[in-house]
Amino acid sequence: MYNCDNWILILKGLLKTLLGKKTLLLGLLMCIGQQIAIAEGLPTREDILIKSSIIPSSYAPKAGEPLTIAIYMEPQGEWHGYWKQPGDAGISPQLSWKLPSGVEVNELQYPIPETLMIDGLMNHVYSQPYALLAELKIPAGLKAGTLLPIQLQMQYLACRYDACIPERASINTLLEVGQGEPASEHRAFFEQWRKALPKPLFSPAFFTIQDEGKDKKSMEIKVPLPANVKLDNPHLFSEMPNAIANAAPQQFERDEGTLIIKTQAGSVNADSFAATLVLNRNLGLNLSIERETRLAKTATDTSLAVVLIALASAIAGGLLLNLMPCVFPILSIKALSLVRSSMSPSHARREAVAYTLGVVLVCMLLGGVLLMLRAGGSQIGWAFQLQNPNMIFVLLLLACVIAFNFAGLFELGSIDINSDLTSKSGTTGAFATGALAAFVATPCTGPFMAAALGAALVLPSFAAMLIFAGLGLGIALPFLLLGFIPALQQRLPKPGAWMSTMRNILAIPMFLTVLALFWVLGQQVSYNSLIGTLGCAILLALGLWFTGLRQKQSKPKTWLPTFVAGLTALTLGLGLIGDTVKKTAEETAFSTFNTQKLAELRIEENPVFLYITADWCITCKVNEQVAINTNTTKQAFADANIQVMRGDWTNGDTDITAFLEQHGRSGVPFYLWYSSGKEDPQVLPQILTPNTLAELALSDKP
Numbered sequence: 001m002y003n004c005d006n007w008i009l010i011l012k013g014l015l016k017t018l019l020g021k022k023t024l025l026l027g028l029l030m031c032i033g034q035q036i037a038i039a040e041g042l043p044t045r046e047d048i049l050i051k052s053s054i055i056p057s058s059y060a061p062k063a064g065e066p067l068t069i070a071i072y073m074e075p076q077g078e079w080h081g082y083w084k085q086p087g088d089a090g091i092s093p094q095l096s097w098k099l100p101s102g103v104e105v106n107e108l109q110y111p112i113p114e115t116l117m118i119d120g121l122m123n124h125v126y127s128q129p130y131a132l133l134a135e136l137k138i139p140a141g142l143k144a145g146t147l148l149p150i151q152l153q154m155q156y157l158a159c160r161y162d163a164c165i166p167e168r169a170s171i172n173t174l175l176e177v178g179q180g181e182p183a184s185e186h187r188a189f190f191e192q193w194r195k196a197l198p199k200p201l202f203s204p205a206f207f208t209i210q211d212e213g214k215d216k217k218s219m220e221i222k223v224p225l226p227a228n229v230k231l232d233n234p235h236l237f238s239e240m241p242n243a244i245a246n247a248a249p250q251q252f253e254r255d256e257g258t259l260i261i262k263t264q265a266g267s268v269n270a271d272s273f274a275a276t277l278v279l280n281r282n283l284g285l286n287l288s289i290e291r292e293t294r295l296a297k298t299a300t301d302t303s304l305a306v307v308l309i310a311l312a313s314a315i316a317g318g319l320l321l322n323l324m325p326c327v328f329p330i331l332s333i334k335a336l337s338l339v340r341s342s343m344s345p346s347h348a349r350r351e352a353v354a355y356t357l358g359v360v361l362v363c364m365l366l367g368g369v370l371l372m373l374r375a376g377g378s379q380i381g382w383a384f385q386l387q388n389p390n391m392i393f394v395l396l397l398l399a400c401v402i403a404f405n406f407a408g409l410f411e412l413g414s415i416d417i418n419s420d421l422t423s424k425s426g427t428t429g430a431f432a433t434g435a436l437a438a439f440v441a442t443p444c445t446g447p448f449m450a451a452a453l454g455a456a457l458v459l460p461s462f463a464a465m466l467i468f469a470g471l472g473l474g475i476a477l478p479f480l481l482l483g484f485i486p487a488l489q490q491r492l493p494k495p496g497a498w499m500s501t502m503r504n505i506l507a508i509p510m511f512l513t514v515l516a517l518f519w520v521l522g523q524q525v526s527y528n529s530l531i532g533t534l535g536c537a538i539l540l541a542l543g544l545w546f547t548g549l550r551q552k553q554s555k556p557k558t559w560l561p562t563f564v565a566g567l568t569a570l571t572l573g574l575g576l577i578g579d580t581v582k583k584t585a586e587e588t589a590f591s592t593f594n595t596q597k598l599a600e601l602r603i604e605e606n607p608v609f610l611y612i613t614a615d616w617c618i619t620c621k622v623n624e625q626v627a628i629n630t631n632t633t634k635q636a637f638a639d640a641n642i643q644v645m646r647g648d649w650t651n652g653d654t655d656i657t658a659f660l661e662q663h664g665r666s667g668v669p670f671y672l673w674y675s676s677g678k679e680d681p682q683v684l685p686q687i688l689t690p691n692t693l694a695e696l697a698l699s700d701k702p
Contacts, residue, residue, distance in 0.1 A: 049079040049158035052169045054150060055131075057190050060178025061148070064140030067175070069150070070131040070193055071095075071108075078160040083113035083124035085239050087246045090123055090164070091157045093132070098151040102139035109133040111196035112276065112284040115235055118161060122246035124237055125159075131193040138177070148175040198276045198284030199603045200680075201225075203595065203662065205289045209265050217265040219244060221289060223277060225259040226596035229603070232280035240273035242266035257596050283603065307463045311470040313452035318363075318441075318474020327441040329406060329506035330433060331478060345486060351430040352483020358434025360472035366438075367468030371461060389524045392616070393533060393573050395440065396517040397566070400537050401544065402436075403514055406507035408500075409541075410548035410562075434476060440513070441475055516616075523615045523650055525577050532576035536569035543569075593647030593656060601643050601674075607700045608674040609637070609693065610681075612647035612656055619686060620669040627688035636697035675700050 051074040061067040073081055082090040097105055111130050116123040136150070151172040158165050205223040212218055221236070234252050238244045248264035261277075272290040279285065322331050404410065452467055473480075482488050514537075522530050543565020550558040591597060593612065601608050611628065613620040627633060637644060647656045649668050660670060663683070671684035673696055684692065 062180035314470035315474040354430035355434035356476035362438035363472030403510035
């Protein structure tokens with residue numbers, strides 16, 4: 001009579017040779033296992049220890065649409081099957097599909113496993129009936145009535161406390177292309193099987209390893225998890241063999257919205273691994289666990305190609321910022337300054353260089369301040385200056401000065417079309433104008449800028465400053481080309497009376513900018529502060545008016561009224577603006593951004609549309625009017641039960657800033673679409689079309 005222990009010793013010697021050749025190993029085990037079974041009186045090949053079958057969610061799948069099928073496994077008596085990473089013993093199922101031409105199958109989805117400890121060995125098993133789910137991709141264009149035979153050859157291990165028997169199964173089902181009618185007799189089963197799958201957790205978990213000596217290393221894993229999620233006999237199952245010590249004790253602790261897992265590290269030294277965290281009998285989460293130092297390593301090891309791509313994106317994004325209503329008039333006035341004068345080519349080049357220096361230096365200054373504040377622990381991102389109401393107030397007064405100058409209320413030498421500028425004053429004015437253009441342009445994030453600025457926040461400081469300089473170069477590029485290419489100057493229209501009219505017309509977008517800044521400030525401060533700000537703007541306008549009158553009369557000290565009025569307005573305004581006030585939530589279908597709430601929605605497999613916006617972001621406001629707050633989108637969301645979450649970054653928010661960084665972004669708008677059946681969210685473009693969200697909702701409709 002054969003003894004199982006002797007066979008196990010023989011098999012251990014063969015495992016090293018057969019490591020990685022799972023099919024060959026299973027075949028060998030089946031031969032040996034059959035002899036053991038006969039000798040020991042165990043079940044033989046005629047006895048099925050784990051029954052298996054294929055069950056489709058529909059017998060009439062629709063062409064071009066996915067179909068879910070289940071491989072249903074039924075362990076008999078005390079026997080059990082294995083998870084995809086079986087633990088310290090066992091072998092995961094080996095599958096071989098035979099599918100019709102064009103039909104593809106996705107990776108298997110395993111339900112929440114169980115733990116089984118035998119003689120110090122941890123096994124990841126299934127002792128009760130369970131289903132492995134897979135998604136078939138049915139090709140488009142198939143005619144109704146086309147038969148689709150699905151065949152599967154499967155080898156797996158059936159074990160109990162005293163023995164293991166390899167088994168082989170050949171299972172199949174026949175489908176016929178139709179309209180996708182669900183198999184009503186299977187509907188309840190599929191609902192139950194889907195609930196048994198672990199849910200995706202989109203926020204990454206992080207781990208650290210501490211060397212304890214004697215070849216032992218402890219591992220601490222931090223998982224973002226809402227504090228109200230209950231734990232009942234939790235356990236972490238690593239999908240990577242030996243990433244953790246399977247049999248080691250696991251200690252679970254709470255720290256507000258973070259779950260801390262302490263256990264023993266395995267023999268594999270990896271920077272990341274996937275795992276399933278079972279929180280209780282009915283709830284598990286799929287995790288992506290990364291080493292905490294990995295992000296820093298990625299930042300320091302960034303290749304030159306990444307820096308160059310980010311730099312090119314920054315230049316392109318800066319170029320597009322010239323179309324902003326607060327920048328385009330300034331650029332136009334600088335272009336008109338070349339038209340009205342017969343300045344020499346060298347003078348034009350000097351002005352172009354001065355303008356470019358003004359733009360680039362301001363962009364680098366803002367970027368440098370941003371990096372220093374972040375290094376000091378502040379959770380802020382690009383356009384941080386518009387998260388401060390005092391800064392908005394100063395910018396508002398500045399926009400008033402520009403708007404009234406364009407309207408002809410007074411003359412400002414650096415951008416006055418009718419004055420004769422000397423070389424020195426023209427260069428100085430060009431520098432100041434460039435600095436002004438950069439300051440008013442950079443708060444918004446447009447196309448190409450998001451990825452570039454997101455990269456800048458994780459790159460080394462030198463590379464980050466290079467990207468900020470690239471952004472400034474993009475803003476200054478149109479005027480720089482005008483100054484250095486005479487052919488472009490010659491294409492400009494000849495000077496004439498139309499230039500004064502054009503300047504007055506350009507005052508309109510500047511007044512709209514003033515109005516927009518008033519609106520943004522109104523979202524951040526009290527009603528009384530907003531009225532006081534309006535009074536300060538009127539006071540400044542009166543000072544500018546008196547200055548204009550004195551200029552026309554050629555009186556001395558023409559700027560005295562503006563100086564007095566401006567200083568008074570600035571002093572009173574900064575004193576009037578108190579603490580920011582929270583805006584009352586409008587009666588709308590969205591919920592306020594909250595990482596814990598988002599995790600809860602994803603655990604429940606609810607489809608979610610998350611958008612992060614700010615009142616000072618023009619692109620955000622346009623998207624909200626055109627694509628988000630429309631009746632079509634609202635109806636589509638209601639029909640598909642889409643949950644909407646809105647993050648408001650107007651006044652700055654450390655949680656939102658951290659969330660943006662996790663996704664490689666540093667500015668808004670930012671849109672994420674979480675589908676009910678997918679783990680990873682879809683990043684939507686920064687410019688939404690009217691039908692973008694409605695079409696996504698339709699595709700996610702159950």
